[in-house]
Amino acid sequence: MITLKNINKLYDLGEVKVNALKGINLTINRGDYVSIMGPSGSGKSTLMHIMGILDTPSSGQYLLEDYDITALPDKELARIRNKHFGFIFQSFNLFPELSALENVMLPLGYAGVTYGKRKARAKELLDEVGLEHRMQHLPTMMSGGEQQRVAVARALANDPDLILADEPTGNLPSDRGHEIMDILEKLNKNGVTIAMVTHSPDQGLRAKRIINIKDGLLHSDVDNKGGKSV
Numbered sequence: 001m002i003t004l005k006n007i008n009k010l011y012d013l014g015e016v017k018v019n020a021l022k023g024i025n026l027t028i029n030r031g032d033y034v035s036i037m038g039p040s041g042s043g044k045s046t047l048m049h050i051m052g053i054l055d056t057p058s059s060g061q062y063l064l065e066d067y068d069i070t071a072l073p074d075k076e077l078a079r080i081r082n083k084h085f086g087f088i089f090q091s092f093n094l095f096p097e098l099s100a101l102e103n104v105m106l107p108l109g110y111a112g113v114t115y116g117k118r119k120a121r122a123k124e125l126l127d128e129v130g131l132e133h134r135m136q137h138l139p140t141m142m143s144g145g146e147q148q149r150v151a152v153a154r155a156l157a158n159d160p161d162l163i164l165a166d167e168p169t170g171n172l173p174s175d176r177g178h179e180i181m182d183i184l185e186k187l188n189k190n191g192v193t194i195a196m197v198t199h200s201p202d203q204g205l206r207a208k209r210i211i212n213i214k215d216g217l218l219h220s221d222v223d224n225k226g227g228k229s230v
């Protein structure tokens with residue numbers, strides 16, 4: 001689905017330059033469930049941002065379904081991002097002034113879906129993550145696990161091909177974290193491709209493929225025999 005060719009990312013802060021990614025070659029296949037691991041500062045989030053086209057590489061090539069999108073204009077990249085990718089972040093990143101329902105409706109609005117359909121789809125998604133009783137709650141009125149489930153529902157709004165999750169359980173107690181992992185795994189069984197950054201070896205081992213990043217380099221990329229979970 002995605003092929004990254006010799007991706008470099010240099011953060012240029014004038015006197016200080018950070019070579020965050022140093023020639024990453026990586027293919028994410030449809031149906032993959034990949035965990036991305038590595039020490040703090042090794043470049044995992046930078047890689048996720050580039051994979052999700054939230055950021056652009058300093059050099060290298062990005063192929064989406066064999067189509068080189070590296071040099072497309074921002075507007076076109078935003079359209080691709082909204083259509084193909086769903087994002088889940090460690091800090092939930094919900095809009096604080098919007099209800100759970102409105103947060104999930106938002107990406108559907110960007111995709112031009114009518115109000116009635118947006119609402120129906122958002123309700124269905126919140127139902128799927130077990131939040132049918134929290135539709136009108138603002139993020140501050142919800143627990144961390146509930147907020148992250150809203151974020152998962154929002155990530156699913158436009159039926160993404162790929163979910164990019166950057167430490168999605170990092171701010172949650174372990175039992176709530178497992179709930180999120182269970183949801184992600186169910187999605188993967190239903191055909192959604194998952195790439196997830198995690199610091200937890202337990203969670204990493206649940207993935208079907210484990211990638212290790214060290215100091216901006218792809219250190220290892222191993223098949224985990226379909227994951228060791230359940």
Ligand SMILES: Nc1ncnc2c1ncn2[C@@H]1O[C@H](COP(=O)(O)OP(=O)(O)OP(=O)(O)O)[C@@H](O)[C@H]1O
Nearest residue numbers: 011013018020038039040041042043044045046047
């Ligand atoms: N916007 C930025 N400007 C300058 N340097 C940055 C920026 N973002 C990240 N970096 C640097 O790039 C390197 C990689 O950062 P990145 O956030 O990708 O690491 P990470 O592997 O996700 O770490 P963590 O596990 O702590 O989240 C780090 O040295 C970081 O300081």
Ligand SMILES: [Mg+2]
Nearest residue numbers: 044045046166
């Ligand atoms: Mg990070």
